[in-house]
Amino acid sequence: MTDTPLHRRLPNRLDNPLKSAVLSWESLLVLVAVAIFILNSFASPYFLNAWSLSDLTFNFTEKALIALAMALLIISGEIDLSVAAIIALASTLMGFALQFGADTPALVAIGIGTGIACGAFNGFLVTGLKLPSIVVTIGTMSLFRGIAFIILGDQSFKGYPASFSWFGQGYVFWVISFELVLFLVCALIYWILLHRTNFGRRVFAIGNNDVAAQFSGVRVDKIKFILFCLTGLMSGIAAVLLTARLGSTRPSIAEGFELEAITMVVLGGVSILGGAGSILGVVLAALIVGLVTFGLGLLNVPGIVMTIFTGSMLIVVIALPILFRMWRQRA
Amino acid sequence: MNRLLKHREIFLALAILLVLVLVTVRFPRFAQPGNLLTIFNDTSILMMLALGQMAVILTRSIDLSMASNLALTGMIVAMVNAAFPWIPIPLLMAGCVVVGGALGAFNGILVWKLNIPPIVVTLGTLTIFRGLVFVISGGAWVNAAQMSPDFIGLQRTIFLGLPLLSWFAIVVALLFFVLMTRTPLGRSLYAIGVNPTASVYTGINVGRTKFYAFVIAGAVAGLCGYLWISRYVIASVEVAGGYELTIIAACVIGGVSIAGGIGSVPGVLLGAIFLGVINNALPVINISPFWQMAISGTAILLAVVLNARGERRKGRIILKKAEAV
Numbered sequence: 001m002t003d004t005p006l007h008r009r010l011p012n013r014l015d016n017p018l019k020s021a022v023l024s025w026e027s028l029l030v031l032v033a034v035a036i037f038i039l040n041s042f043a044s045p046y047f048l049n050a051w052s053l054s055d056l057t058f059n060f061t062e063k064a065l066i067a068l069a070m071a072l073l074i075i076s077g078e079i080d081l082s083v084a085a086i087i088a089l090a091s092t093l094m095g096f097a098l099q100f101g102a103d104t105p106a107l108v109a110i111g112i113g114t115g116i117a118c119g120a121f122n123g124f125l126v127t128g129l130k131l132p133s134i135v136v137t138i139g140t141m142s143l144f145r146g147i148a149f150i151i152l153g154d155q156s157f158k159g160y161p162a163s164f165s166w167f168g169q170g171y172v173f174w175v176i177s178f179e180l181v182l183f184l185v186c187a188l189i190y191w192i193l194l195h196r197t198n199f200g201r202r203v204f205a206i207g208n209n210d211v212a213a214q215f216s217g218v219r220v221d222k223i224k225f226i227l228f229c230l231t232g233l234m235s236g237i238a239a240v241l242l243t244a245r246l247g248s249t250r251p252s253i254a255e256g257f258e259l260e261a262i263t264m265v266v267l268g269g270v271s272i273l274g275g276a277g278s279i280l281g282v283v284l285a286a287l288i289v290g291l292v293t294f295g296l297g298l299l300n301v302p303g304i305v306m307t308i309f310t311g312s313m314l315i316v317v318i319a320l321p322i323l324f325r326m327w328r329q330r331a
Numbered sequence: 332m333n334r335l336l337k338h339r340e341i342f343l344a345l346a347i348l349l350v351l352v353l354v355t356v357r358f359p360r361f362a363q364p365g366n367l368l369t370i371f372n373d374t375s376i377l378m379m380l381a382l383g384q385m386a387v388i389l390t391r392s393i394d395l396s397m398a399s400n401l402a403l404t405g406m407i408v409a410m411v412n413a414a415f416p417w418i419p420i421p422l423l424m425a426g427c428v429v430v431g432g433a434l435g436a437f438n439g440i441l442v443w444k445l446n447i448p449p450i451v452v453t454l455g456t457l458t459i460f461r462g463l464v465f466v467i468s469g470g471a472w473v474n475a476a477q478m479s480p481d482f483i484g485l486q487r488t489i490f491l492g493l494p495l496l497s498w499f500a501i502v503v504a505l506l507f508f509v510l511m512t513r514t515p516l517g518r519s520l521y522a523i524g525v526n527p528t529a530s531v532y533t534g535i536n537v538g539r540t541k542f543y544a545f546v547i548a549g550a551v552a553g554l555c556g557y558l559w560i561s562r563y564v565i566a567s568v569e570v571a572g573g574y575e576l577t578i579i580a581a582c583v584i585g586g587v588s589i590a591g592g593i594g595s596v597p598g599v600l601l602g603a604i605f606l607g608v609i610n611n612a613l614p615v616i617n618i619s620p621f622w623q624m625a626i627s628g629t630a631i632l633l634a635v636v637l638n639a640r641g642e643r644r645k646g647r648i649i650l651k652k653a654e655a656v
Binding site for chain 2: 081125129131132134135136138139140141142143144145146147149150152153154255259262263266272273302304305306307308309310311312314315318319322323
């Protein structure tokens, strides 16, 4: 989309391992997270409490699950704006199946299957027809949510079985929610996938220079297609969790999720131009967004005002290192 | 015929005509001049916004904050009007352009001076501007009763058979046409999109030109803030929610390349009109409004597919006209 170089050069790890670990993007995020955590516990007496901290996780896990796959997609130089619409469509189809007496396993299969199918459709349009992903997914975003509107109209589906609701409301270890456990497991899988496999290395290679990657024998289109399917898959999983947690389906479900997921990815240090980023950063960014929204919620700050904080955080956290470097060069 | 189809504007115009003919076959009243003017008037705001967005996209950037800018400027002008009804409307409009332009300049400065990618900057300001609407209004609405009659009436005034709103769109479109084809800034916008590195060597300040593009987009969004509020006579936090993507869709349908450097004013106008015609035709032929989103999504996808095929032929970049002369 743009050719401007992103001036966030990480220190060379070979120069001084200790210094580079301290100065890395992730350590900055840890600092921000700890600061917000401390601020929160001072701001409200209700914050430091196991149940309250457990509730906190519902603020971000669904979006963060998508952010994991979106991180890989953005590192490869593509983007998916249709994830929220995929959730809406998957949720609608689950509700539709429910009317015909589908049981929990069938509902989950439909949700996840819809997600993968939508992702594959995006992937086909981008890799098969060589179209820019930002426009393709603006189109499929209207298309997927439009289909949800056609099926649902102005109605809503309710009456999900209790075993299905567990996915969004259940706890695995007394106080730790199933959503959080699932997120941590997925984060580990994505960490291994991106940082410890050939597949991950190829994703970085494509993001840095897809023509060069192609000539080095990387099957660029195939990998991009898989990445779109993964984003669809995570959106399908998020649809199951969100539908189970809310207990109902409306076509307007999950509006704005795409921008929040992208915010997490970018805040996590993934370059929007592709080629750089880490899963750890995305997980930390998701935690920060969760902490901020939850802390502000405890202070009774209205939801729409919270967006000012997430938006400013996005710009400030990215601008700070650049300003710092400019200041140092001048001195 | 084949050569005609190579020009996206002609292709789009034919597509719009086809929709008009198909609908008119069933409902003859649809294509009456009066109704067509109504559709044009309905689409005016989208046309102006899409032109502003085009200036930004040409430079390989994107402005996701336009709809939030519109909502914020609209809320400010509505509150000012509610509090001081005696302030003349032209002054308010000038204020809108300035405020919107300032918000756009904020985007532009971050892109120019800090080199943050435009999509990140405007993703942030999208949420910030929208949140500020809530902060300044306290979540309250400004409704028709609080606005002065002049404030609401101005754009509905009929001048030479057309409401002033349509005239605004026409004037803005003419200004953009002159800007894009007759000024150094317009040439720079195209040049940067075609090849930023070469632009630097020809003496164009890439950062500053992008900054100007964001200021232009912001100023247009600000003007549309007043027009939107006075058209739908309600100012609230939700105004134009999600509209940023409709604006980009109009550009894409109109043949603006998201990779920068390609796009024309007539194309963008037709792209916006195409969306407007579809939105107006659906209720007439008794298709439920719930289909609207799916149909415009399909239209966007079709347009992108056709666009990509056009770009492979290295379409209309700026120098082509010069070569012909």
